[in-house]
Amino acid sequence: MTHRDKGGFGLYLSVFFSKETAMSPLSPEILHEIRRRKTFAIISHPDAGKTTITEKLLLFGNAIHMAGMVKAKRAQHYTTSDWMEIEKQRGISVSSSVMQFSYAEKEFNLLDTPGHEDFSEDTYRVLTAVDSALMVIDSSKGIETQTKKLFQVCRDRHLPILTFMNKVDLEGRDPFELIDEVEQVLKLPCFTVTWPVGQGSRFKGVYDLMEKKIRLFQPGKLTRDFHQEVFSDLDDPALRERVGAEWLDKLKDDLELLCGAGHDFDEAKFLAGNLSPVFFGSAVNNFGVQELLDAFARYAPSPRPRQAEGRQVRPDEEKFSGLVFKIQANMDPKHRDRCAFLRVCSGEFVQGMTVYHVRQEKDFKINNALQFMSQERKNVDRAYAGDIIGIHDRGNLRIGDTLTEGEALKFVGIPQFSPDLFSRVELKNPIKNKQLQKGLEQLSEEGTSQIFRRKNTSETFIGVVGQLQLEVVKFRLLNEYGADAVFTPMNYSVSRWFHAEDPKAMDEFLRYYSSHVFYDVRGYPMIFFKNDWEREYIQEKHPAFRFYSSLINYEQECL
Structure with a gap:
């Protein structure tokens, strides 16, 4: 792969917001807040490491200080995103979770989803509320059934996708095979950002093709505060001693193949969901995760227009609008509450504002709106297009409901399927x-x-x-x-x-x-x-x- 950055990953923001927001009545401060939002979901087959990578993204985003581990692995901590009692008992995700954190001057809304196929409908609904997706693949197994299904939902919605090849510190498939499988099975061209040096017990680290650096592997880190050895010169004798001549020579051969046989980065293709930046790493060992988060901060789109019946709704519109994509009861067992998850689609939400419930054709006031860290929540005074907020509900809201400041909008695309x-x-x-x-x-x-x-x-x-x-x-x-x-x-x-x-x-x-x-x-x-x-x-x-x-x-x- 020649790995040229045509136009720059960050160009999307300047293009979209310069063209679409030049006439926006919103203040520069609100437009700036909308630009900072990055809302994405994580999709994978069960056991590919989705919940673990969720934890590590939160770790590097300073949202937590020590990564939890699923109970199935007999650690002392449950994962932050698995909050239901049955999830803790079984070590599985059966409900989507919303987690919000800040990183690199961006505001992230991360939606963790169930990997098990029995809960794919919940995942499909979550994918209507995001602007991009992270696809996690087990490097020992490659593309699996549930990954294919969820990828197709992303493709139908033209979501930009970043790919993380996980578990490269375990014995697995050849990385060229993995890239080829993504391109052949999913018909998704790949733009390789990091490349593994060695594999399994002989895994040495990754080479960053953008930064032209090798980061050496250090296993077993639960916190974000650890030193990484980085080398910029592939001919450095100290690097050859640390990695070994065999693996360093193989890396040079691999890089020749990558630079000659692959895809350039094309911003338009990436944003249309037709080109995926690919990263290799080990989520459980915190390796390659920070580079992935840096990529989301740089590459992933800010809030995008959303389709409603009759027209598109732009994020920079003056009037607030939002879509209810999930209802969750009993997030706090002490209070037996019921919470509606709402994606802010346009404008600004202000605590205490009166909104129009389109389906019921009536106004109501939203007090005590919430932001989330899985089941933890806090009141939020303001939210912007791209944000996910929670609304206390007594049974008036349903999945698929639209809230506005008066317009009879109806957002489309919330799925529900016949059971079997x-x-x-x-x-x-x-x-x-x-x-x-x-x-x-x-x-x-x-x-x-x-x-x-x-x-x-x-x-x-x-x-x-x-x-x-x-x-x-x-x-x-x-x-x-x-x-x-x-x-x-x-x-x-x-x-x-x-x-x-x-x-x-x-x-x-x-x-x-x-x-x-x-x-x-x-x-x-x-x-x-x-x-x-x-x-x-x-x-x-x-x-x-x-x-x-x-x-x-x-x-x-x-x-």
Whole structure:
């Protein structure tokens, strides 16, 4: 790779803000604050090291002073981003977390997401709230299934992506193979920023192709305060002695290949999600993480325009607007609270301001808005486009809601998919029915599960996208709401929302398939199928009907 920086990574800010904000009515101070925002998510396959790298980014961002370790690795500290009791017990992430910190005169909003496929819908929603993404790949395994799925969501949204090849201090695949796999499997050209010297037990450090320096590897650091040996001259005898002639000669050969066979940096391609800067390192050992954070400060875009029905909303617009992309109950078990996560899409939020709730067509005042460090929170007086804030909510807000200063905007793109694992829910102790219904309702509003009912019955049914998600629902109902419920599996594995233009045809369909038809919390009809064969058979039998696996598509085309 020739590694020329065409136009400079920082050029995006000057281009976007000089063209789009020249006529902005916002003050220079507010525009400056918007420019400083960097909002990104981390995506990966489970066990690639996503939660660990989240911790280390926070460490170098001075948000924490010692990196926690997942309980599964038997350390004394839980990870900052894994805050639910079930996450601490299992050493997994089952909920997205928001963490905010400052670094290099920038304000970062980092969204850690569940890696497990059962919680991918939560991750999809988070990706509607960010401006860029970090893709973490296990260097011993390469591209894995969940990484492919989440990458495709990023590509559909044209998100700029930085890539971190993790665990290079363990035995793994050849780095050229890893780069080639990203380019071939994901069709994502790579711009290599750092390159490993050695691998596994023979890992010596990384060469920075931008800075023309070698940083030598030092393992096992939990804090950010440690010295790194850096060499600028590859012919330095001291470097040859430290690294070894074999690995130094191999590095020189690798650099010749990189400089002759790769991609130049192209700012437009990077910002469109069609070119990824790649870094190698070891998150658990803090190695290569600070360089990655420096890259986000320099490369990642500031808040970008967001699509609403009818128009784009620019971050530098005078009026405040925001999108609710997540609901979370019981972040503080002592208070049994309910919090709506809102991405500020334009303008400035001021504590105590009155906003317009577009769906409910009414105004309300926001007091005690919050900023986050995982489950820790503090009141925030002001927030700007790109920031994530929390709003205390009593059940008025839903995922996908838009808040404005009066305009009837509706931001688009919040996904919800049809579930494929269904159970009938019954209480062991009927006295706890109120707690059960409250728990199911709140977990449904979070997007953790979906509630269904049949006409003329009091039975409650639940739908999820995987077994682990069902176990989380059971655990949280018992531990957060005191509702010990029995979940009886149902013989269905596919579901679809459906619609026909002819009311008579709809009535006949509902009567004929009454045992298969359920209604979601909005009252929308869904049909449950035993398998894909049955789904295909019924769809072919009723060509006048449209069937939807995505709620967005159903609402856009049928309501």
